[in-house]
Amino acid sequence: MxxxxxxxxxxxxxxxxxxxxxxxxxxxxxxxxxxxxxxxxxxxxxxxxxxxxxxxxxxxxxxxxxxxxxxxxxxxxxxxxxxxxxxxxxxxxxxxxxxxxxxxxxxxxxxxxxxxxxxxxxxxxxxxxxxxxxxxxxxxxxxxxxxxxxxxxxxxxxxxxxxxxxxxxxxALHDELKIQHLGNNMLSGFFANGIQGTGILKVHQTQLDKSAKKNIRDKFEDANSGSLRTIVLDDDMDYSTLEVNTDILKLVNSNDWSTRxxxxxxxxxxxxxxxxxxxxxxxxxxxxxxxxxxxxxxxxxxxxxxxxxxxxxxxxxxxxxxVDPETQQSLAVKGIQGGILTINEAREKLGLNSVTGGDEIMASLNYTPLSNLVVYQDFKENKGAVTDETGQTVNN
Structure with a gap:
């Protein structure tokens, strides 16, 4: 198989x-x-x-x-x-x-x-x-x-x-791509016709067969489509444009559904x-x-x-x-201050060379376990003496 x-x-x-x-x-x-x-x-x-x-x-x-x-x-x-x-x-x-x-x-x-x-x-x-x-x-x-x-x-x-x-x-995008393709073709066809869009060309005082109409239409479109050009007509011809519903074109042009x-x-x-x-x-x-x-x-x-x-x-x-350099530097500093990165690890993220003594985790004295605060408070109240587990004063 x-x-x-x-x-x-x-x-x-x-x-x-x-x-x-x-x-x-x-x-x-x-x-x-x-x-x-x-x-x-x-x-x-x-x-x-x-x-x-x-x-x-x-x-x-x-x-x-x-x-x-x-x-x-x-x-x-x-x-x-x-x-x-x-x-x-x-x-x-x-x-x-x-x-x-x-x-x-x-x-x-x-x-x-x-x-x-x-x-x-x-x-x-x-x-x-x-x-x-x-x-x-x-x-x-x-x-x-x-x-x-x-x-x-x-x-x-x-x-x-x-x-x-x-x-x-x-x-999974078969239908969505087809819809987008049809919408693009509609816009392409509109702009390909130039500023005249869809119009009516009247030829007076004559009877035209199908072949003659096609020939006149093709020559007129070939002479006037695609760019801003002056239209030149014979005395027996009148040209008028049909109103185009531009709301439809705006909808096609602004529709982002297929893109989404x-x-x-x-x-x-x-x-x-x-x-x-x-x-x-x-x-x-x-x-x-x-x-x-x-x-x-x-x-x-x-x-x-x-x-x-x-x-x-x-x-x-x-x-x-x-991220941008300023944010990247701020994150590196926070990583050092939080004890997550060493100085050299932070410098590497910034594209900088390592330095001597930069491989240790830095810790702030402002952060300490709660149990240490009790010992520190006793130390201050007893002026250098702290108590052990039994409550006895121990000279420091």
Missing amino acids: SFFYNGNDDHTASPISDPFLDALVSLSSDDPTVFTGANALKNSDVFAAIRIIASDIASSPISSSNVTLQNLLNLKPNNLMDAWHFKFALVVNMLLNGNSFAEIIKDSNSKVSALNFIPNSEMTVTQDDSTGKLTYNYTPINRTKRLIAPESILHFRYFTQDGITGLSPLY QIAKVFGLPPEKLGVENEHSSNEQSNLLYLQNTLGHYFDVFTSELAAKLTGSFEFNTDELLS
């Missing part, structure tokens, strides 16, 4: 061969397993949503207990890509197709030496109906077809019904797609975005990495949580 296929068995070479652009793929039918090339990604809201999520994940370093793998994931996973574009391409494919793939390459000592990105157009995954075993069929363009063992493939998928097959968020739906499906705060959000501040929205959206995407990657590779993995989100 095959559950991923590219819908095109001839593997005609694409004019776009750059690995980064090959990652930009899009659904073109109601079937969530069918995709086309990068030229299908024409919706600006979808492009922006995927760009934001993919960029944020690609910009977040991955910490690992395995130093070799950490360097591969953060520096150069293979000979063709740097780490940023490698992670970006994986996220783009996962969001648009529901699945993304990378092959684990090992050296003669069975140690991981590279992670090769595989475009979805070159991968077909089959599952045996009786055993449930997965088979990854790799069909690179103009190269030899081969099978890859499941343990040698990093297979990332987010939304899934069976834990194996990933579904794209675009599958796209943001909702991808888990983005609406303001990241240019829609005003009246119910929360930017700080609250960014925190919710990190916790409720990026956190889940991070888990998709770290769980697959931990399952197929040796070591533990975690995304570093410091850059995503970074």
Whole structure:
């Protein structure tokens, strides 16, 4: 049983061969397993949503207990890509197709030496109906077809019904994208007709057949559409414009419903797609975005990495949580004063070098356990003498 296929068995070479652009793929039918090339990604809201999520994940370093793998994931996973574009391409494919793939390459000592990105157009995954075993069929363009063992493939998928097959968020946006497309076509058609919009051209003292009317209409529109131009008419012609209901155009132009739906499906705060959000501040929205959206995407990657590779993995989100320099410095000072950060830890967050003696936790004398206050009060009242547990005075 095959559950991923590219819908095109001839593997005609694409004019776009750059690995980064090959990652930009899009659904073109109601079937969530069918995709086309990068030229299908024409919706600006979808492009922006995927760009934001993919960029944020690609910009977040991955910490690992395995130093070799950490360097591969953060520096150069293979000979063709740097780490940023490698992670970006994986996220783009996962969001648009529901699945993304990378092959684990090992050296003669069975140690991981590279992670090769595989475009979805070159991968077909089959599952045996009786055993449930997965088979990854790799069909690179103009190269030899081969099978890859499941343990040698990093297979990332987010939304899934069976834990194996990933579904794209675009599958849930079929109707919304169609509505947005129709609205954009209405605006495009209006502006394409120039300032005249829809009008009536009357030709006096003659009977015109269908072909003649079409010919006069086409020539008139060709001469006067698109830009501010002076209309020149013969004596036997009159032109009048029909009133256009601009309220409809305003509604189409100001309607942000489909944009909000796209943001909702991808888990983005609406303001990241240019829609005003009246119910929360930017700080609250960014925190919710990190916790409720990026956190889940991070888990998709770290769980697959931990399952197929040796070591533990975690995304570093410091850059995503970074604030303006003044606020960042204030938080660092509060961390030192509260005994949470050492001086050097706070300086590291500010991008400063460590200093001698800066590795100790600082504590304020203004904070002390309540029991110490009793001893201190007795000390003051007895002028240097305090009592022990039995109430006997002990000279200090």
